Amino acid sequence: MARTWRELFIVDDGDPGGDGAASASKPEGERGGGFFRRLRENMRKSREALGAELEASVFQRLDEAPFERLEETLIYADVGAQTTASIVERLEREAGAGELPGGADLTRRLRELLAEAAHAGDDRIDLRHHPTVILCVGVNGTGKTTTIGKLAWHLSHELGRSVILAAGDTFRAAAVEQLGMWAERSGADFVRAAQGSDPGAVAYDAIAAAEARGRDVVIVDTAGRLHTQSHLMDELAKVRRVIEKRLPGAPHETLLNLDATTGQNGLRQALLFREAVAVSGIALTKLDGTAKGGIALAITQELGVQVKLIGIGEAIEDLRPFDPDDFARALLEG
């Protein structure tokens, strides 16, 4: 059963927020199945497009070949040589110890191991603060602005929260306009400043506005930046400090946007962004392509930071809470 929005977010007890826009709500069970179907539908393009290599069932007999095929599948999914090796090793050990008799058990056990690896500690987003501040960071081109638009829409439609978007990307041409359009589409308020302004100041103003207008959530957009640009990472750390100073305890969630097509560099990104701004979760985007986003697994394993949201398309609805089981299944089934 896939995770629902109510499972992803921590809300106040007795808060009727979930009854939001009735048209978007469905009974939990149906929505769970519906999610996976939607994911599958979006990914169907990729399945049809792929060759024979990524078959539904990887295993036939219990010998070398299945483990090699498995290794290949995971490497192709960008899980990385090290994480792949540790997972396959574990599986081989269990198989060798006779704990997994047949082919089917092997597949099931592997899915379990992968799902386990995709899960680390804190996997929810806490919305109990008033306002809740969410800071979005990441390398250029990972889909921060689009993800923010989608998140704002879901917060308002699934949970009835009011949202303010802070146009913290004061660098890139037309970035503010881009976020402005998403604010419009998602029904969120919008706070901006002139191009070249200090991004910390925009965040500050947005929080002030949220308090003044009684808004529930502030989502702060920032300019994409390479983690290797130390002065830009310093700037980001400064934005975070400004937020913290303005509202102690904020930002309550710092999401790192990660493109699912990213290879092993994702680990470096996660490490350096975490150092700069204490990343608390990952938004894994562009999963509607053929990339599996396996690097997220490596990140969770090595850094203990977990994926909380996934982006599965360019439409405003194409955002889902991360579900480790579905992720594990998709990794294997293609």
Place this chain on the structure above:
Amino acid sequence: MFDVLSERLQSALGDVRSRGHLTEDDVAKAMRQIRLALLEADVNFQVVKRFTAQVKERALGHEVLESLNPAQQVVKIVSDELTELMGGAGRDLVFSPTPPTVILMAGLQGSGKTTACAKLARHLRTEHDKDVALAACDVYRPAAVDQLVRVGEEAGATVYEQGTGRDPVDIAEWALGRAKSEGRDVLIVDTSGRLHVDKELMEELARIKKRTKPHDVLLVVDAMTGQDAVNVAERFAETAAFDGVVLTKVDGDARGGAALSVKAVTGKPILYGSTGEKLDAFERFHPDRMAQRILGMGDVMTLVERAEQQMDDQRARELEQKIRNEQFTLDDFLDQMHQVRRMGPLSGLLKMIPGFNSAQLSGMNVDERELDRLGAIITSMTPEERANPAILNGSRRRRIARGSGTSVQAVNQLVKQFTQMQKVIRQLSSGRMPSLQQLVGGR
């Protein structure tokens, strides 16, 4: 960008290099390390398999076992194979005899197309003296047209746009008409990011191509792309038959295996590298040099080219004289530092020095802030001290430390590094290649 890979290969081959004799076991060990390094560098799995098989075969072959210096042979083989993988000598854009030359840009969402369009426009304008126009055919992404208009203007190019209400195929055709009637040399067509598995959008791309008949189709690829690069490249090759690749975000520390993979699988060369967010951070990609860089053999040509762009002729000649006469002083060092800073991030430049290995780089502090400190130390010296660091005794060093707000250790380190640098420069000018130890110094 290919740092870790060159580290691994050097350490794998380092073992081999130090021994005169190669066993099959040696080769197997080296191949395992190479395979791992390439995988971690995001080179496609199949490409890695083929590459290591080829190298192993040649390494075990007749020529190696019987040659006088088998270890050196393996190094050469890996280098040759890698160079071949990267595609031989660099290729340039094709310009049409009858303008406008049409260049179509395509790629995934977020790969950096729009910025690359503006950079290419600026590059063609400044380096090739072309009158460039841009066609804004991304009607889907919010504010994409706005973005292209702004960066296009900054690049000194005319931007043809019709908002977001029209079919991009029609906009492209209209833009081509405009470019022709206005006598533009080049028309660069920006398109929206699209998934290679999005049937509709891939068909749209094919239609844009058909309608505009581009002379060059460029696939924009993010340098940090993982295994999926091959899928993307193959699909775009099928639909758009691209001629070359623009690799973006090269200034990051992504290992860049995607570049190798795309070339190996599609046979198409990487034409340009985008190396930063400013519009001038754009250069021709030289595959043979890149292969050398992977193996830690440096990228000397680019360094020289960059230096030429920034340095005055006069100053360059004076410096050459000083180096010849071994009169390179701390003043010159300070001057060079300022020159070097203008050229680009220091670490990027240092990596281009032959033999300079990134393992040493991480030990050596090449922070821009460090340069400030070094500058402060030097300016705290008297002209006499700068001209002749040999006179720096304890009390002078203490004075300098105080004056620059640093420590005596920092002063000592600077003098040591500078002395090393003098030696290196002497060797370079005499045509000899300095050793790694000399390049790094002080470790």
